[in-house]
Amino acid sequence: MAGLAIVAINGFLTRHAASGYAPRLPAARLNGPAPPLGAGHPVLIEFFATWCPICRLDQGVAQEIAHHEPVVIVATESPAQAVRAFAQAHHWQTPVILDRRGTLAHRYGARVFPIAFIVGPRGRIRFVVAGYTTEAGLMARLWLAKLRL
DSSP: OHHHHHHHHHHHHTTTOOOSBOOOOOOOSBSSOOOOTTSSSOEEEEEEOTTOHHHHHHHHHHHHHTTTSOEEEEEESOOHHHHHHHHHHTTOOSOEEEETTSHHHHHHTOOSSSEEEEEOTTSBEEEEEESOOOHHHHHHHHHHHHTTO
C-alpha cells in the first residue's frame, strides 16, 4: 500500500515534467562539460537549489551515482556564489549547470526540487523522480534505461 502511495505522489509531483527527447543542456559552468545526451549511455540530470533542504540531503546520492554513471547537476534559481560554495564544501566532481533564472528547469517542467531525470542512451527521458530518492532506486532506473526497452 505504501508503494502505491509513493508512486501516486511521484506521479502528481512530476505531472508537468518533460517527456520524449530531453531538452538540450547548455554548457556546464563548474567542474567540466556536461556529458552529451543520446550518446549511447544513460545520464542522470538532477535539478537542485541551494535554498532547498531536501536537495541538500539528496546531493550525497547524486555524487555517489557519479562514481558509476554520468551525472549533471542543474543548480536552479540559486546564486552562483552559493552554488560554488556548496559544491566546494561537498567536494562535487560532477558538472554543474547554473540555471539562475530557471529557464532550463522550465524547459524540463521541473516545478519541485529536487527532481531527477534519467535520460536513456538515445536521448529520451525514461524516468522522472521527485523528492529524495535512494542510490539504489536511481541506479535501478539507470540500469533499466540501458535496456532500451
